[in-house]
Amino acid sequence: MPELPEVETVRRGLQPVFEGARIVTVEQRRPDLRFPFPADFVASLTGRSVISLGRRAKYLTMHLDRDPVLICHLGMSGSFRILAGSDDAVPGAFHHERSKNEAHDHVVFHLENDAGATSRVVFNDPRRFGFMLFSPGATLHEHPSLAGLGIEPTGNALDGAMLGDLLHGRRAPLKAALLDQRLIAGLGNIYVCEALWRAGLSPRREAGSIAPAPGRTNARCERLAEAIREVIADAIAAGGSSLRDHVQADGSLGYFQHSFNVYDREGEACRKPGCGGTVQRIVQSGRSTFYCPSCQR
DNA sequence: ATGCCTCCCTGATAGC
DNA sequence: TGCTATCAGGGAGGCA
Numbered sequence: 105m106p107e108l109p110e111v112e113t114v115r116r117g118l119q120p121v122f123e124g125a126r127i128v129t130v131e132q133r134r135p136d137l138r139f140p141f142p143a144d145f146v147a148s149l150t151g152r153s154v155i156s157l158g159r160r161a162k163y164l165t166m167h168l169d170r171d172p173v174l175i176c177h178l179g180m181s182g183s184f185r186i187l188a189g190s191d192d193a194v195p196g197a198f199h200h201e202r203s204k205n206e207a208h209d210h211v212v213f214h215l216e217n218d219a220g221a222t223s224r225v226v227f228n229d230p231r232r233f234g235f236m237l238f239s240p241g242a243t244l245h246e247h248p249s250l251a252g253l254g255i256e257p258t259g260n261a262l263d264g265a266m267l268g269d270l271l272h273g274r275r276a277p278l279k280a281a282l283l284d285q286r287l288i289a290g291l292g293n294i295y296v297c298e299a300l301w302r303a304g305l306s307p308r309r310e311a312g313s314i315a316p317a318p319g320r321t322n323a324r325c326e327r328l329a330e331a332i333r334e335v336i337a338d339a340i341a342a343g344g345s346s347l348r349d350h351v352q353a354d355g356s357l358g359y360f361q362h363s364f365n366v367y368d369r370e371g372e373a374c375r376k377p378g379c380g381g382t383v384q385r386i387v388q389s390g391r392s393t394f395y396c397p398s399c400q401r
Numbered sequence: 402a403t404g405c406c407t408c409c410c411t412g413a414t415a416g417c
Numbered sequence: 418t419g420c421t422a423t424c425a426g427g428g429a430g431g432c433a
Contacts, residue, residue: 106426106427107426107427110426138427138428138429162426162427162428177427177428178426178427179426179427179428180425180426180427180428181425181426231425231427233427233428234427249428283427285427285428292426292427293425293426293427294426295426345426367426391425391427392424392425
């Protein structure tokens with residue numbers, strides 16, 4: 105599920121629990137998720153101190169007091185939750201839902217901080233499209249999962265000229281190009297739809313059609329680059345989007361889904377003032393696209 | 402190289 | 418109620 109804003113929200117939620125803590129033990133409850141766990145998964149983590157939690161695109165990275173670095177992807181349905189203490193007492197009243205959900209608790213990190221307080225962090229992933237892999241720290245950026253990733257849509261690096269460079273000559277639909285992690289890393293189906301709506305550009309348009317020359321900018325490139333940066337920043341500020349069962353690490357809900365202008369709004373009125381159009385759903389590259397044909401051209 | 406398709410897996414929901 | 422079909426935020430691998 106998670107796109108960049110959700111992964112960043114998870115990172116920020118886990119940071120205070122992990123950073124500076126020692127991993128006392130790790131429970132690995134099955135041999136694989138999307139990929140097999142590394143053979144030395146538990147042994148390499150046990151007893152390590154966590155230096156920092158990072159993020160690249162939709163990947164979390166956990167940097168330890170020695171190699172390797174843990175690379176973690178949430179796939180479509182992965183989530184973390186933090187439990188205080190080390191016993192099995194679990195707060196909350198929804199025992200039925202919890203026990204059902206616990207079948208997909210695949211990894212449990214048992215942590216201890218400097219003050220001796222313990223906590224647990226549980227990784228849950230019903231669909232098991234997520235994964236955890238190791239990389240040597242010195243060559244983290246060369247790891248196969250990270251090596252081909254494009255530019256982060258955060259900060260100011262993604263501007264009109266950069267976008268023009270990335271999209272020039274591309275024949276694929278603009279929607280497909282923005283989903284391509286090798287160009288821009290971290291956008292997913294929701295935020296691509298939302299960014300295109302904000303920019304007033306059709307997802308069906310040929311990507312290269314807004315970028316007449318490599319490295320050159322124009323009004324459309326500027327608008328789209330700004331829309332991408334802003335929708336990502338807005339979503340991070342809102343704590344991401346909480347769809348279905350996705351929650352933040354502390355169990356609270358992000359609320360950006362209330363700000364969707366097109367995603368999952370098929371048949372509803374376009375929210376652009378004065379537009380009067382109706383949001384449509386089409387399928388591109390096998391995935392739903394939501395857009396307003398009236399104001400997105 | 403580029404673009405498109407299928408597949409991995411489970412759960413929620415809609416329709417009968 | 419219960420069955421079945423469809424769909425879901427991602428990305429790797431294979432194909433033309």
